[in-house]
Every structure is written in C-alpha cells, then in structure tokens.
Amino acid sequence: MLDFFTIFSKGGLVLWCFQGVRGPAATAPVNALIRSVLLQERGGNNSFTHEALTLKYKLDNQFELVFVVGFQKILTLTYVDKLIDDVHKEFRDKYRNEFQQKGALGLLNGTFDFKDDFMRLLRDAEESSKVRAPTVMKTFEQSLKSQKTVKCMIETRGEKPKEKVKNKKNKGSKKDGTEAVAAPSKASAGDKQLSVAGDKEELTKDEILQKNREEFFRRHMKAGEKSRSPKPDAQKEKGKKPRVWDLGNSNAKVLDYSNSATNGSAEACPVEEFDPDTALGDKNREPGRLYDLEYESDDEAEEEKVVQNPSKPSVKKGGLGGMFGMLKGLVGSKSLTREDMDPVLEKMKDHLIAKNVAAEIAVQLCESVAKKLEGKVMGTFTTVTSTVKQALQEALVQILQPQRRVDVLRDVMDAQRHRRPYVVTFCGVNGVGKSTNLAKISFWLIENGFSVLIAACDTFRAGAVEQLRTHTRRLNALHPPESHGGRTMVQLYEKGYGKDAAGIAMEAISYARNQGFDVVLVDTAGRMQDNAPLMTALAKLIAVNAPDLVLFVGEALVGNEAVDQLVKFNKALADHSMAQTPRLIDGIVLTKFDTIDDKVGAAISMTYITSKPIVFVGTGQTYCDLRSLNAKAVVAALMKA
Amino acid sequence: AMAGGLEPHLEALRRELRGPAVLSVLIALIAVAVTFLIWRFVQGRRSSRKAVLLLGLCDAGKTLLFARLLSGRYRDTQTSITDSSAVYRVSRDKSTNVTLIDLPGHESLRLQFLERFKAAARAIVFVVDSVAFQREVKDVAEFLYQVLVDSTVLRNAPALLVACNKQDVTMAKSAKLIQQQLEKELNTLRVTRSAAPTSLDGSATGGPAQLGKKGKDFDFSQLPMKVEFVECSARGSKGEEGEADLEGLEKWLAKVA
Secondary structure (H helix, E strand, O other), rough: EEEEEEEEEEOEEEEEEEEEEOOOHHHHHHHHHHHHHOOOOOOOOOEEEEEOOOEEEEEOOOEEEEEEEEEEEOOOOHHHHHHHHHHHHHHHHHHHHHHHHHHHHHHOOOOOOOOOHHHHHHHHHHHHHHHHOOOOOHHHHOOHHHOOOOOOHHOOOOHHHHHHHHHHHHHHHHHHHHHHHOOOOOOOOOHHHHHHHHOOOOOHHHHHHHHHHHHHHHHHOOOOOOOOHHHHHHHHHHOOOOOOOOOOOOHHHOOOOOOOOOOOOOOOOOOOOOOOOHHHHHOOOOOOOOOOOOOOOOOHHHHHHHHHHHHHHHHHHHHHHHOOOOOOHHOOOOOOOOHHHHHHHHHHHHHHHHHOOHHHHHHHHHHHHHHHHHOOOOOOOOHHHHHHHHHHHHHHOOOOOOOOOOHHHHHHHHHOOOOOEEEEEEEOOOOOOHHHHHHHHHHHHHHHOOEEEEEOOOOOOOOOOHHHHHHHHHHHHHHHHHHHOOOEEEEEEEOOOOOOHHHHHHHHHHHHHHHHOEEEEEEEEEOOOOOHHHHHHHHHHHHHOOOOEEEEEOOOOOOOOOHHHHHHHHHHHHOOOOOOOOHHHHOOEEEOOOHHOOHHHHHHHHHHHOOOOEEEEEEEOOOOOOOEOOHHHHHHHHOOO | HHHHHHHHHHHHHHHHHHOHHEEEEEEEHHHHHHHHHHHHHHHHHHHHHOOEEEEEEOOOOOOHHHHHHHHHHOOEEEEOHHHHHEEEEOOOOOEEEEEEEEEEOOHHHHHHHHHHHHHHEEEEEEEEEEEOHHHHHHHHHHHHHHHHHHHHHHHOOOOEEEEEEEEOOOOOHHHHHHHHHHHHHHHHHHHHHOOOOOOOOOOOOOOOOOOOOOOOOHHHHOOOEEEEEEOOOOOOOOOOOOOOHHHHHHHHHHHHH
8 A cells, every 4th residue: 555665764775665556666756755755854753745746755864864654645544654754663673773973984895685674564554444343332331421329410409500600610610720820830640639639629709719829929928839639638638528409409598699789679789979080080181182002011910920830840840850851951862852942942933933034933943953863862961952052053044045046146147148137036024125126126237237117016105106207316326327338227117006016017028128227126015914805916927928027025124924915925825827837936035124133033034834945035225235145144043042 | 477487488499490390390391391382283183184075066966976985886866964084094005094075065154165165175176067067067167166266265276177067968178178278257246246346244245255367268278287187987888787887086185286
C-alpha cells in the first residue's frame, strides 16, 4: 500500500529505499518535502501533500537522519505513524555503530540491508490495523446508572422549577468564578483541585462561603498555594458527608437568596433619592465635549500578580531533578527532550511575540525548532537555553534568506536588452506607503541610469495623481534631462480619476514601449484584503498586464494583521488568474522601518507566510531612505533581550 | 602585635626568595608559557585551512561528487540540509589528506554554511550543472559573486576550481563556454550589486571589495586566487554501475593538497 519508504541522512545520502508496487521514483516528492517543509521551518505537523501523494516524515536529530514514507493521498492508512516510529527505532538500534563511530564515511561505505526487517515491521503494522474486534456495548449492569439508588432520582414537583433556576444561576456563577480564577493560573495544582471540588455539586451554603473567603484571601493577601490546597482536602475528610442533592432533600429556604420584601411585590425597590451629582459623575465636565478613552491597567497588574504566584511551586518541584539534569548537561551526553525544551520555547515564543512577530507564526516557528532539536545530543558545557536560542537564530536567518535572486537592476538590464519595459506593480492596503516608496525606487533607478514611467493607476483616492505629479516634478528637478543626454528620466502617465485601473496600466505599458522607457512603475489604490470587489479588480490588473514584478508593500508596524493581509492578497491573485501558474506576490517592500526600534518581527511574519524575499526596506520619507534587507542585523535585533 | 607576628614570616619569605629556587621557578614558568604558545601556533597552522569546500547551486551534484570521491560508488541523493565532511586521501602514494566538506546548496542555507566553513577553506570546488547552466546562469553567477567578494575568501585566496558537472549528458555545455558566460555575467553583476541600495546597518552589500580591475572587463585572471575550469561527471558515462569521470578533479585535488 505504500508507495515508498526512504531513509536518508541530513547530508543528502540515501541510506535505504523501499519502492512500493507501482510507485514512481521517490526523489522528486522527497525533494519537494525538504524544500517546502524542512527548509522553510514549517516542520510543525509531520505530513505534507505533493500532487497525488501524502508524505509523512520523522527526523532523528541525534544521528541526523530523515525517515520519509509516501502513500497515495486518497488512502487513509492508520498504521503509518506507528510504522515510522518502529522503523526509526529498529534502524537506529541496528546501525548505531556506523553512525556513532565512523561519521560520514560510515554512511558512505556501509551497506544498509534493512529490507527484511522493514517487511516484517510493515506486515506487523498492517495486521495490527486490521485486527480490531468491534467494540462490545456495555450491558446495563456495567453502567453507572444501575448503581444509583432510586430515591435520589425522585424530584419533588412543587419546588423543582425555582430551585432549578437558582441552581443554574449558582452553578453558572460558580463556574465563572472558578474559571476566571483558574484561567490566569493554569499550571497550579491547587486550582485544579478547587475546580474539581466545585464541579462535584457538593455545595452547601457553608461551602460556598468558605470558597469565597478563600478567593478573597488569595487575591488580596497573596497567600501561598500550599496553604490553600490542604483546605479542600480537610473539607473532604470531615467524615463521609451524605450527598446533598439540590433537587431532593434541601428545602427552598436554604436556597432562597432573594430579599424577603421584593418577592413579587409591586413596588420593587425603595425609591432612592436621585442625586444628579453622583449620576453624572464628574462635576467639571464640559457639556458636549468628547473625552478620550481611559486606559485601565489595573486589571492587567492584578492578573500578573496572580500568575507569578503559581509559577513558584512548579520551580520548587523541579529542584532535585534539575540539579542532576544540569550536571549531566555539563558532561555533554544529555539528549534534549520535549520537556526540557518546552519552558525555553515558551519564553522564546513570548519574546518573539513581544517583538511583533505574528502569534501563529511564532507558535509554528517554535514547533518547528522543537522538532528539529528533539533527541539531539548537546555538546559539552552547553545549556538547553543556548542550544534552543542558537537553533532559533539559525531558523530565523534561514527564513529571511531570499529563496530566489533579488537583483532588480540585473532584471531591468535584461528587459532593456529585449527592448521591452520592465513593469513593477505596487499593491497593499491603505496607507502603507506605496506612493512614497514608488518615488524612492524611481529615484534609485534614475540614479542608475534607467528612465522611468510612473503609471497612476490609483484612480480613487483624492490627490493620488497630484501626489505622483509632485514627485515627478521633483525628480526631474533633481535629474534634469540635460544631465542625462536630453532624455527625460521620469514621466507620469495618468488619466485622471474614476477610470479603470487595469486599462490605464495597459496603456501606460504600451506607451512606455513606444517611447523607450526602461521601467514602468504602476501605483495602485490601497485596498483592504477582505474587500472582495477591490481584490478582484487588483487581480484583474495583474493578470491582464502580466507585470515582471509584483511587490506587496507592507508596513513594519503591522502585527498579526500581516498574516491575514498576505494570505488574502495571494489568494485573490491566485483565484482570479486564468493561467496555469498564477502570478502571485513576488516580493515585499517593508516600509516605515524607522518607526520601530527593534520590534522587527513583521519582517519574519511576512517572509514566513509568502516565502518571498523582502526586496526593499523603506526607512523614511526622503528619496535616499531606501535600503536592502540585512538578514543578520534583523535577526540580531530580534534575538536581543 | 599583628605586625610583629607577620615580621618574622616576611623575613623568612624574603630569605627564601633570594635563593636559586626563585630562578628555577621562573624558568619553569617561562618554559611552560613558551610551549603553550608553540602548541597553539602549531594547532592553528595545522587546523586552519585543511578543508576543501564543495559549493554550488541546488542539484548541481555536490553530494554525489562527495560520495564518488570518497567511496567510488554511486549513491542516490536527496537535497542536503546539513554539511557532511570526511577525510579524503588524495592519492595512493602520497599521504596527504584533505577534509572534503560538502555544503548544502539550497538558497536559505548556503550562505550560513559558507560563513561557518570559509575560514577553514584551503580550496573551493564550485560545482556547476552544465546542462541547466543556460537557464541558471544568473543564479550561478550570483552565488559565485557572493563567494568571491567575501572578505575572508579574498584574504585567504584559496584555490578555486569550477567543476562543470553532468558532462555525461549530451546537452552539457563545455567548460570554455561556461567560463566565458560567467565572466560576462560577473562583469554585469559587479555594476548592479554595487549599485544596490545599502544594507540596513550601513554596510554596503557588495562590500568595499571590487571584483577584478575597474575599467577593464572582468576576467578570472584578475582575481587574487588561482581559478581553473574542469569538466567532470559524477554519474559517469557508463551509467550508475560504471566509474565516474573525475580525472581532472582528482588531479587538481592532488595538486592543491
């Protein structure tokens, strides 16, 4: 049923391969797997689809091996995960010597005769998935219901509705209370016990009061966890208390919390004196003025205090085990486990999010790094933190490295040779700096001796055409035709407002071809990514005019929105294109880089989502504020504490 | 009283120090220090630059070349994610060894690995896919340019061999043609790379290093290191079972070691 199973080293040598019945060569799909998943740090989930095949893989980080299995996408094989694990263990144990002692030469010269073992494991896995007796239904005697007494299930008619309502209210408020309390302090054992106790409907009035008292103490006195946890225990051990069902034995009086006077009477509440001062609050308020939002930071401070408390007992628990682990780590034979890495990865994830990396991308990145490090043997005198940091740094540099060549001038020269203009389109949401950066890029191109035609395809925003006209005038003043052999270096092609952008772009390109312009820069209107008609219009512009470079302009201030923007833009471009391989975003221009100090996470979010390079970085509003990305500097700023 | 207690001790110490023991202690210390320095120096000399790096684009054939040189057999390969290194005995009679290091060619990894290993490079083999060369000439030239303008490489000037691989395919370009095309391409790249916008932290992308001589067309002879072009075929013209055609490469390796 499998198409193939390959085992190869991370250095690229195939150690053993099993070709299934009719499978094609395994090289191409596995290469696609490596390039799209492993090298782009999307190693979070371990399956990947390539054409008609599903590929599942497993990394062995200790001996630097990769195990890949491929099978048809339409099949759902349940035994594959188990098979990979078994094969991994067997292979590793069988050839442990080759890996450990001889290194690369061992891999090269060793013969890995694994076929028999593999067939055996495959047979076992297939059989284990087939043999499964249908689950037998439980008989009535075995169920819990038969063990309850009849008496507790009797409901007394009259009191039922009121008590039920009150019960629900109590349950609801109690659950909210415990949830709100449990939420900020997830990791603590004491809270778990409290919520468990709460779920067990053992509430009498006393217990409710007791619990409220405890919450009060904890919140305001910052009492330690340990003092609280004996209390629920003590309560439970008070002797076997009979179960008190709200529906059954207790009477209404216990549960009636309403005010005695207000039960159904017409004058609901005593007439209170209306004090206009207290009602209106601030005496110094100017009538008609709109005040700003007041930012309350009290809640957050409280939550932080609550969070810090629970983290202490878990640290104390790990004391002795941590000591041994540290010593072993110093000696250098410790292999990394998930538990070791989790706290460090959590911290790194929070650090990345604090540096403005989109949250889901930070999560995926940390997952991928964890997968890459699991089982790896640390060197001498390296701590878990330093290993994880190192791996994360490498992963970030890897993401920021361009997957394709980034050399606009070279491509313009090529187009020049073929006597056609090089067309660049700028797209993005509103207000990110498209027109400003377009002007900067045209300045840079003019400095390098290329003539530029600016196509004003933003026919919607008021003043867009005038803005570009002003830029054209300034650029021509900076580079007059006299200094370039009588040739106007930059010209604006515009047709006013309200016209169809795609049509203007097409006319501009043919005008440039006739007049011999080297580059055409097409400025489009800003549009929100979920505005479907506008996205269709943009996709049509790009599909019809087939520009050489589609640049997405994004600002460095954007946070989690970057992911949404890029995904939706790409999707729109792919959906509305008629071609087999649709034109997607080819590069990113990261603008307003001077407004962020070192919160440079937007660069990572954008390159991770699209795997396209950042072609330019805008660092200001003058013509010289155009830079190219330096991956190492950005990663250094990201990892800086 | 304290001072009085210390006095006789100080006197004893002074008497001790004046003896010949002092001199021998000093000499011993100096000997140790000198040995340590010599050892460090020798270590440095020996471990620096014993490596031959295999660089090139993805799918150029570096890993197969590595396997053939070391074991002589054909192996299936996948895209490399990490480096592999092994000691290669240059020829049967000489006993010199070099460490062959096969670096991944994928775009997101190659610069990182180059950074790591460039200081140890005694020679660089730049593997080029002769069949896909026409299509990939710009990418090949860009990578070669990045290798050549690297400051460490310029300083150490390791010998460079451009191995035009996959010569067993009939459509493969010859080494001469590849050399000419690369020279033309690098000539253009010099201009465009130095004109690219400066990097974020202020350092220019092309570095202050200028490739070759200004004013004249770029030529591989203008580089500070020796550059040779050789044709080879890792797969071998007789298919997977046959021998690889690596004579030129092996001869060059013997020369360089």
